[in-house]
Amino acid sequence: MMKLVADFHIHSHYSRATSRDLTIPHLAIWAQRKGVHIVGTGDITHPGWTAELKETLEPAEEGLFRLKEDVAKAVAEGVPPACQGTVRFILTGEISNIYKKNGRVRKIHNVVFVPSFEAAEKLQAALEKISNIRADGRPILGLDSRDLLEIVLEIDPDCHLVPAHIWTPWFSLLGSRSGFDAVEECFDDLTPHIFALETGLSSDPPMNWRVSALDRYTLISCSDAHSPQKLAREATLFDTELAYTAIFDALKTGDLKACLGTIEFFPEEGKYHYDGHRKCGISWDPKTTLAHGGLCPVCGKPVTVGVMHRVETLADRPEGARKPNAHPFHSLIPLTEILGELLGVGSGSKRVRREYERLLAHLGPELAILMDVPLEAIATVGGDRLAAGIGRMRQGQVTAIPGYDGEYGIIKLFDEVEDRAPSMQMGLFGDALPGPAAGVQEQPAAYAPELTSQSTEPGTSVTPAEQDTAHVQPAPLPPFDPDVVSPSPVHPPSAPPSPLDALNPQQREAVQCIDAPLIIVAGPGTGKTRTLTVRIAYLIQERGVDPESVLAITFTNKAAGEMAERLAGLLGQDVASRITIKTFHAFGAMLLRQWGERAGIPSDFTIIGDEERRWILRRALPDLDRRRVDVYLGLIAAAKNRLLTPESPDLADALSDVLLPERGGEAMEAAALKAAYRAYEEALRRVQAIDFDDLVVKTVHLLEDHPDVLQTLHAHYRWISVDEYQDVNHAQYRLLRLLTAGGANLCVIGDPDQAIYGFRGADRRYFLSFQRDYPDARVVRLTQNYRSVQAILDAATQVISKSPDRDAMQLWSQFVEEVKLEVYQAPTEKAEAEYVVHQIERMMGGTSYFSLDSGRVEDDHPSARSFGDFVVLYRLRAQVAPLLEAFDRSGIPYQTIGQVPFYARPVVREALACLWLLHNPRSRLHLEVILSSGKERFSAEALDRVLAVISAHPDALAEALAHAADLTGLTAAQRRRLAALASLWENMSLGDHDSTPDGLSVAQLVERVHYFLAAQRDLTEDEEEHLRQLASRAAAFDDRLAAFLEAVTLQSETDAYDPRADRVALMTLHAAKGLEFPVVFIVGCEEGLLPYLPEDGRADLDEERRLFYVGMTRAQRKLILTHARTRFLFGRRMEQSPSRFLNDIEAALKEVREAEARRRQRKPPPAEQLRLF
Incomplete structure (x- = not known):
């Protein structure tokens, strides 16, 4: 067993607003000067700092680290012999969590402890997925503290989390500005894993004892040092083995023999002890704050509520109460501050530094001087007045000007009154020194330092020069919320209104219009989605419409998901699930899966995204550079959106508005476009794939060429709703005209002022001509905005009013x-x-x-x-x-x-190609993607030879791959790759191509593909992370592989948010x-x-x-x-x-x-x- 002084919570020079001297050598020097045995490294989440730690530290006792020999020798030269001692480092770091919970923004700082560099690097990897951990040694995470704790616990069972400076108004667990009222509110189900709390500089243990809910936690104190000289201004005392586990066993149990208490600031010295406004010079105790209604008399704004006020608000015990099994504590003043007061100069002056160094050289570490060294010895070296001052401090006889609103307080030892003879106090670890022990030994029972002050009436003194912190015992204070100065009475909520009752008159008119085609002109923020969903619910609930006869079309997966969620809330999940809610492209994919074979499209067709489109066109026309490939693909998409084929005689004329001139100034020739379009379509047929635009185009062709299919849809979908109608293109418009030709009721909603996709072929003229297309149509305008303040709406209206062909609509x-x-x-x-x-x-x-x-x-x-x-x-x-x-x-x-x-990243595309191949073994495209990726990629000639072999065995891919591996001219690595792919396919081939093999989820398939790719080459850290993210995104699809692949391909830009x-x-x-x-x-x-x-x-x-x-x-x-x-x-x-x-x-x-x-x-x-x- 060994008596230890520990300071866990500090920072490195990688933290903002910290000293450049916060390096391991400097920390080791100052730890010995102060008398600290265990120092937290701080900033363990920063990769740069971790690298420095590895260069200067080596493993010592279990979970602890010491200086490497060469560093230790250099450090010893900067430490007075009287101060030299054992120093160990423990891996720690502070994390700032800023997030919303229970309707309020929370800003909580937490200190994490890890037992090894391996655990630290795992923690870094986990947090780097969430935020940038390299910008600051104390990273900012938009992450719930409870979720951070979960991550920490999953890294290693010996990782721990301790909430930092729990009373500070900002950035703390119980802080008045952005904290909680209880530990349980913050950490929820993981609260049992919290066993210790850091009290912070502005509170001491007796203040914490007044809140009985904190009794089960061990209170620790740390310096939160932003420079090495600030080490041990607060610290925690132990009597344990020098080992990581022993220290935490002491903290978890609170054993009075192992955990010996804390070294404290006088809490008044902390910069958030009192309430106040630093800029206005306002410093108040809690009662004065309440007397002023929480408002600063200078500026009229809410004051910053300090720690003392916050403790009073949450306290359920009177001042002076002692919790059961309370640990002792020692309130100290830094030696430099004492010397500064004695010498009448600043604590950072040269005179103070010289005297400080002299005292350490003769008497030993600072903490020993402040607590252990006999006063006679101090008087011999430093003079009687220094000994008297330290004696007064040991007895708690100080005068305090409390800190407030970020301003540190001032603790004074001397005044004009004749000093009393100093007496002794207990030693650092409770060993009695000669003389009466009247200080710390009695402090746990009732801490009442003798303070001088000017008597003031509450509410009359704006800035008391010196406040007496030995107050008359206050009555309990009501809770004070600085953000609500004059709270209004809270009334119990009434019963929730029905969806129809909650609508405004225009919305209600739109919902109840069911006997004619309907166009709803809905300005931004006017409740467009709510109106559309309530209308569908009204049809089903009030008018008896069959949910399966309802089709709702949106433009993004996000919008479709939101509509489905709202309808489930209105109708129940069982009913809502019977409604077809799709994007145009997802609806087309559904129809083509069902009836596509009538049009020569296999039911297991592959849908390709932008990267695969580039791949196909480059393979078809290898002489094209990347820029020209993108130009051609853009024109092909524009042609498809206009229902134009390569053989359309008016192809060039119809695309005249998008045939962009090349940089050289010459327009692209129509013949070249037709040739590229024709080659692209032939390549798609060869690999049995269709692109994004084909999902609508081929559906239109299917319905035009097969009237019986169209009649089936006419009978099925009698109620059709379309969101964002101003963004439809010609192909989508044509699809809707076909679907409604059988008399289905059509409701469209949108805003021509928000038509922004003309470059993709969207045409707002279809919105403007709706009444011409449907002469019996009714028009409803939604003008009440539920989103923005009026000033924003007025400014936006002034901008859009300059548009031509606009119907004025004032929001x-x-x-x-x-x-x-x-x-x-x-x-x-x-x-x-x-x-x-x-x-x-x-x-x-x-x-x-x-x-x-x-x-x-x-x-x-x-x-x-x-x-x-x-x-x-x-x-x-x-x-x-x-x-x-x-x-x-x-x-x-x-x-x-x-x-x-995300899905365009190379390793993700490669993994998705494997999944597509499992879904459709005849997908030549995805086989090409797999074999053309990585270091041992196949040349075009080798790829053609492999594909030729595979084409000869279309229904036996594993056998075909095995035969291909025997081809001459392949490298050993390429042969191994073909064999591994054969094994992958054989082990995971699907009986039902829409779902996964028995017992495997899509996420598990992704994991197996991950292993396959890792076996082929060394994946980078980023690639590993991307594959883990892919598995995470697949988890929601259970075993529905086809649904996952389709959702991935049809994702829009907005869906990524x-x-x-x-x-x-x-x-x-x-x-x-x-x-x-x-x-x-x-x-x-x-x-x-x-x-x-x-x-x-x-x-x-x-x-x-x-x-x-x-x-x-x-x-x-x-x-x-x-x-x-x-x-x-x-x-x-x-x-x-x-x-x-x-x-x-x-x-x-x-x-x-x-x-x-x-x-x-x-x-x-x-x-x-x-x-x-």
């Missing part, structure tokens, strides 16, 4: 807060990106203590936002690079939508369609960019205006439009001017700001390993 909202749009001009695109990051930090009330202390945020901000409340929109993907750099530097978690699609991920979203304006966010940034509001004016001059200014309108109307509460004076784009820096759309917004609705000029600052050097000293 209105009940949200009429006095807000303005912000228009900000930045000097460059990088400054623009930094502005976005800073604004997000400000609106969240800060994402770190650095944000608060550096003034980057306003301390009066309500902290009502989480990361998922923000979106940053841009016109082009090329704009995203500076945004990613800024977000990576900040550590703010984010997700990008519309960059490289995950609203459950609490991260800032970065996406194109197009991808934002159908989404909404409390706060929206639109960056790059510049001429040439928004509106986008390509060099070929073929710009659709009306559609660009509608696109800007769509972006503006995504905003619920705040809209920020930014532009840059210069921007680096497409390889050159360009002078930019503000977008014309900004000028369309009247001055009364916007606040225009410009970046302030500032001096050029030297760019900080990149993170690098520091030298030893």
Whole structure:
């Protein structure tokens, strides 16, 4: 057994706002100077810091690490002989969790402990999937603390989590600003795995004892050091073996013989002890805060509620109460502060440093001087006054000016009153020293330090010069919420209204219109999806319509899923599941699976995505470069959307609006297009595949050529609803005309002002001509907006009103807060990106203590936002690079939508090709993808030979692959690959091609494919992670392989957005369609960019205006439009001017700001390993 001083919670130089001296050598030096035996490494989640730790540390006792021999020798030179001692390191790190839970934003800091570097690297791998862990030593995660704990426990059973500084107003478990009222609220079912709590600098154990719910937790104290000199300003004491497990056994049991208590700040010295406003000079005790209604008398805003107030709010015991089996504690003042007071200089002055070094050289480590060394010895070396001051501290006889709102408090030992003779205190580990023991020994029973103060009446003194913290025992305080200064009475909710009753008159009119074709003109945020779903539910519940006769068509899988979920809530899952809810393409796929053989399409046809389309055309026309391949594919898609074939005589004329000139200036020849189109279609037939556009085109041809199939559908689907009708193209329009030709009731909904997909062939004219197509149609307009504040709607209306051929429709909202749009001009695109990051930090009330202390945020901000409340929109993907750099530097978690699609990543495509091959063994395309990937890829000639062998055995793939492996000219690795693929297929071949083999889920199939790929080559860490993500995404499909493959292929850009991920979203304006966010940034509001004016001059200014309108109307509460004076784009820096759309917004609705000029600052050097000293 060994008596130990431990300081677990510290930081490294990789954390923001920390000292460059936070390296292992410096920490080892200061640990010995302080008298600390076990030091947390801090920042164990940062890969750079972990690499440094591996270079300087080596394993010691179980779970602990010591300096390597060469480092230890260098460190010894910087430690006075009187201070040299044992130092061990334990792997720890703090994590910042910011997320929404139970309707509030939570900001919680947690300290994690891991027993090995292997566990640390597993933790890093797990967290890097969630957020950027390299921007800050204390990473910011948009992750529930409960889920973090689950991850930690799954990494290693010896990993642990301890909530950090639990009372701090910001960033803590019980904090007044963004914490919980109980540990259980935070960690839910995993609460039993929490056994210790870090109390923080602004509270001491007696304050925690007043909350009986904390009795079962062991209280620990740590320094949270941001520089080596701050080590052990708080620490935890043990008497255990020098081993990881022994330390945690002591913490878990709370054994008074093993866990000896803590070293504490005087809590008044902590910077969040009292309530107050630092900027206004307001410092209050809790009763004074309540007397003022929580409002600062200087600025009128809510004060920051401190730790003392928060403890009073949650306390169920009176002041002075002692919890059962309480551990002792020792309240100390750092030696440098004592010396500074004695010498009348700052604690960091040279005089203090010289005296500090002299005392350590003669008396030993600082903690020993403060607690153990006899006062006579201190007087001999440091003088009687120093001995008297330390004696007073040991007795708790101090005067305090409490800290508040980020301002550290001041603890004084001396005043003008004659000092009393000092007495002794217990030794560091409870060993009695000569003389009376009147200090710490009695502190657990009733801690009442003697303090001097000026007597003040509550509510009359704004800034007490010196507050007496030995208060009269206060009455229990009512809970105080700084975000609700004057709470309104809470009334019990009434019974939920029926769906029809909850609609406004226009929505109700649309729902009840069932006797004629119906077009609903629904502006943004007017409840479009709700109206459509309630109408379907009304038909089934009130009008007796058979659910199976209802067809609802959407444009995205996300919209289809949302509609299905809402209908399940209205009708019940059994009834809702009988309704057909599909995208146009998924509906076409369903029909082709059922009747496609009538049109020569096999039922097990393969659907290919964009990458496979490129693959096929390059194989068909190998002389084409990548750019020309993309041009041809775009034209082919446009032709299909217009129902044009390679043989259509008017192909070139019909595509004249999209036949883009090449860079050389010559238009593409019609003959070349026809040849490419013909070759592409022939290649599709050869590999028995159809592309995305074929799903609608071939369905139209099927219904036109087979009237009996169409009649069957006429009899089946009598009620058809279409969402986003303004975005239909000609093929989709034709499909709807066919489906409704038998008299089905048609209801379409949309907004021509949000038609933004003309470049994909969508034509808003079908929306505008609906009444001509259906003369008996009725029109209903939805104008009440439930999303945005009125100012945003007014500004958006001013922009869109400039569009020609627009029917005026004024949107209105009940949200009429006095807000303005912000228009900000930045000097460059990088400054623009930094502005976005800073604004997000400000609106969240800060994402770190650095944000608060550096003034980057306003301390009066309500902290009502989480990361998922923000979106940053841009016109082009090329704009995203500076945004990613800024977000990576900040550590703010984010997700990008519309960059490289997940399913387009090479290893994911390879795995999906394996699954497609299992689903359809005759899919030559996917066999080619598999054999042409990896290091031992097959040449085109070898691939053709293999495919020729396989073609001769179309129904026996495993046998064919085995025969192909015997071909001459193949390498040994290629032969092994063919044999492995044969084995994979043989072991997992499917009897029913729609489902997986017995007992295997789709996720398990993915795992087996993962093993197959790993056996062929060394997968990178990213590839391994992508395959794990693929298995995770497949889990929801159980054994439905065909459904999974189809869903993957039909996924749209918007479908990639995950609203459950609490991260800032970065996406194109197009991808934002159908989404909404409390706060929206639109960056790059510049001429040439928004509106986008390509060099070929073929710009659709009306559609660009509608696109800007769509972006503006995504905003619920705040809209920020930014532009840059210069921007680096497409390889050159360009002078930019503000977008014309900004000028369309009247001055009364916007606040225009410009970046302030500032001096050029030297760019900080990149993170690098520091030298030893």
